[in-house]
Amino acid sequence: MTQTASQPSFPNGALSRIRAQGAQLSPGLRRVADHVLTSADTVLHQTITELASSAGVSEATITRLCRRLNFAGFHAFKLALAADVMTRDPAPPTGEGFQAQAARLIHFTSQTLENTVQLLDPEVVNRVATQMARAPRVDLTGQGNSGLLAQYFANRLMRLGITAIVSTDPHVASVSISTVPRGGVVIGLSSSGSTIDTVQHLQLAQKHGHYTVAITHQARSPITRHASDVLFTAAQENPLSDSVLDTLISQALALELLYAALLPKRPEAHAMLRVTAESVVEKKY
Template sequence: MTTTPVRPENLVAAVRAVLPSLTPSGRRIAELILHDPAMVAAHTITELSAVSGVSEATIVRTARSLGFAGYPPLRLALAAAAATTEDGDRLVPGDLGPDDPLSDVITKVTRAETEALADTGRQLTPEQLAPVVDAIARARRVDVYGVAASGLVAADMAQKLLRIGILSHAFSDAHLALTSSALLRTGDVAVGVSTSGETPDVLEPIRRAAAAGAYTVAITNNPRSTLAAAAALTLVSAGRETAFRPAALASRISQLLVVDCIFVGVAQRTFETSQPAIQDTRDAVNRFVAESRARRRR
């Protein structure tokens, strides 16, 4: 459970993050917050209980799940979030409909992804990032686990780290992931990427890696997930699910932001080796391309 209240500008993203782990009645309150934060802020706890059909005790528990002592401080944070919003519906980007023109598709997708990046950036702190950067910079090996859309993020992270000379592999097959995690040891790093934080193909390798002594990291939308509990450190991404963008797809761009921040931090920390590695790999690719073009001209 969150113990530190989130800042007003992060509040809606935090609600989305914990939504899957709430009870059905708690989820009703969370969905009201997502739908209209200003409306919730305008109600006392008694009024909100009447409007939502949820007990006051449940409202208090939902507020505490977000790190607040009770409903009054949550209400103040919601009011602050609504007051700093330039556009009344900015906190909840418009959903896409089957008949929306492509002009609306471009606008709404751009808006949703821009807000996912902003929400992720606001939640990602130097205090969270630094231990991950330090561990990877010192690691003998880094294994990254993810399936489907998160598997693409895992592959991106592995190839970025490989580019700066860090031995790294991405696994989307559960059997291979378990095989790799069984061979990890103290000083290695295992990263699990899962939007829900409940993907068995990611959970089991992370658990096995932790048991082997590896430093484990979770990249997930849900800080209260099983994956977050299993990992030594959790980095939270953000993304709003819509009819045409399931959670995994909506979160991909923000997961890539987390990966990029990790990569740049590691490249900075290992500058004396990372920069020559980048140059060497660039030269190798450029030489290959030039030779391939020359052969085609013959």
């Protein structure tokens, strides 16, 4: 009886995939794999250029290894590696009651924040900030919890004197995006990267020739196909953690780091912050 060849089965983790295929890798790929196995924590902080230098290979070799391990690219590989590193950390606090629940949330959210910093590429953050600093308008789009973060960031941008528009109504958002002036920026927030309305909004903005930004924790997702640049977050879908909180804090951190990169690119920022702060002084007792 003839057996048909089956597709290879890939474990979930980056480290597991490396170990499973280690003996079948070419010398160049093996050099990178060995470096990742022995220095996973360091690799999380590295760009593809830095990893290539550390392993003594080309960037193309890094990309080939990621594809060989069935990852869409380097960012997808790092997302899986971040999850591996997280599971190696000390187990979360156990127990019942308020204090135990609070300790568990602190444990998981701290890991999410650290992993998000590791996944964000400083060069991409700076590039997005540069585009935003000179944009005549910034539109933000997101649904559900991502919509809340979009509204939050729009308020932050307005305090800097940046015209920022956000609508959680998908129809209104589409109309707004179709009127973005030349040189505008459209930012889409979707943790899954598969929210239909948000993906369509970035697609529409891309069709009009605008600079588009996706903020997501899924490297292989529809939204990334319509983004000029992508900011990756590290929200973990862990049954012991509050995934909603993970999503919110990871997106909020990415936005705050983007805001910090934007400030020095807007010379009038501090003056505008003072003016906008004074505008609401009489609203407080």
